[in-house]
Amino acid sequence: MKITARAHTNIALIKYWGKRNEQLFLPMNNSISITLDQFYTTTSVTFRDDLKADSFILNGSEMGGQETDKISGFLDLIREKARRNEYAVIDSINNVPTAAGFASSASGFAALAAAATKAIGLNYSGADLSRISRFGSGSACRSIYGGFVEWNKGVRADGTDSFAEQIIDESEWDLSILSVMVESKPKKVLSREGMQRTVKTSAFYSGWLETIDADLNFTREAIQERDFEKLGTVLEHNALKMHATMLGANPPFFYWTGSTLDVMHKVQELRDSGIQAYFTIDAGPNVKVICQPEDERIVKESMQQIQSVRDVFVCHPGPGVSYIGE
Numbered sequence: 359m360k361i362t363a364r365a366h367t368n369i370a371l372i373k374y375w376g377k378r379n380e381q382l383f384l385p386m387n388n389s390i391s392i393t394l395d396q397f398y399t400t401t402s403v404t405f406r407d408d409l410k411a412d413s414f415i416l417n418g419s420e421m422g423g424q425e426t427d428k429i430s431g432f433l434d435l436i437r438e439k440a441r442r443n444e445y446a447v448i449d450s451i452n453n454v455p456t457a458a459g460f461a462s463s464a465s466g467f468a469a470l471a472a473a474a475t476k477a478i479g480l481n482y483s484g485a486d487l488s489r490i491s492r493f494g495s496g497s498a499c500r501s502i503y504g505g506f507v508e509w510n511k512g513v514r515a516d517g518t519d520s521f522a523e524q525i526i527d528e529s530e531w532d533l534s535i536l537s538v539m540v541e542s543k544p545k546k547v548l549s550r551e552g553m554q555r556t557v558k559t560s561a562f563y564s565g566w567l568e569t570i571d572a573d574l575n576f577t578r579e580a581i582q583e584r585d586f587e588k589l590g591t592v593l594e595h596n597a598l599k600m601h602a603t604m605l606g607a608n609p610p611f612f613y614w615t616g617s618t619l620d621v622m623h624k625v626q627e628l629r630d631s632g633i634q635a636y637f638t639i640d641a642g643p644n645v646k647v648i649c650q651p652e653d654e655r656i657v658k659e660s661m662q663q664i665q666s667v668r669d670v671f672v673c674h675p676g677p678g679v680s681y682i683g684e
């Protein structure tokens with residue numbers, strides 16, 4: 359049976375940066391994210407007993423060995439859980455423009471997990487789905503839910519208590535998330551490798567871990583109180599601390615360009631002029647600016663005025679995973 363699922367990408371307010379177990383995708387700390395309405399992946403999966411290997415089609419093109427191996431490795435886990443051995447056709451459409459600076463791995467693996475588990479006959483939802491999505495990409499486990507989401511790192515060695523939960527849904531607090539694209543080249547340090555190097559070598563990683571619980575508490579409170587200034591202050595601080603851990607790694611690395619700094623300065627200028635806007639940055643040079651919907655237009659225009667900014671995409675909190683055609 360062919361099953362189609364859709365999942366949206368997410369942006370972390372409190373970052374996942376470092377694993378305590380690489381094989382099980384267990385993070386060092388909890389993270390909190392917003393699922394985004396505009397960017398998503400739609401994936402169909404059909405298991406068939408006449409196939410000799412998995413076939414992965416992305417945006418209409420058959421993918422080669424490297425891409426397919428990653429998907430097959432993830433499907434092996436699902437085949438093992440279902441005690442089945444058929445191969446699958448995976449047909450995926452990414453509505454996450456690479457140009458928007460979002461990794462498609464979160465929405466991609468969340469959609470794949472939802473479609474594949476159902477297609478193989480596993481009755482997974484909620485925590486089960488979040489837990490298995492983690493094995494594709496850690497941040498995928500947050501994309502199972504809409505709105506504001508927390509990934510609990512868990513304490514068990516086997517990872518059974520490491521999955522995401524919703525804090526509030528997408529209808530409960532509207533915010534504007536602007537993805538500000540700057541000129542850039544492909545990144546030299548992939549996030550998986552970057553977080554590994556940071557955990558192993560950074561002089562500042564202990565500081566990151568020592569202050570994370572305070573950031574998480576502050577963020578949960580800000581969300582419950584719908585206190586935007588409180589949320590913005592902590593999310594910007596948390597992003598800067600994550601980037602500081604990279605500067606303290608050996609060898610050190612960083613993702614910012616001059617244009618990244620231009621955007622950061624502009625956000626601070628906006629705040630000085632009384633407009634509440636805050637930035638966060640992931641493992642790349644692009645900046646996400648978060649503001650309240652009433653300030654969206656002026657913040658967007660300010661970003662477009664920066665010479666090195668190529669494009670600005672606007673998102674709002676979006677839904678969790680869903681099945682299409684049911």
Ligand code: 2P0
Binds near residue numbers: 369494497640641
């Ligand atoms: C996050 N990032 O919380 C952080 C902030 C990047 C910076 O999650 O190795 O692609 O597949 O678990 O999920 C990117 O890491 O890494 C990420 P893996 P993933 O959004």
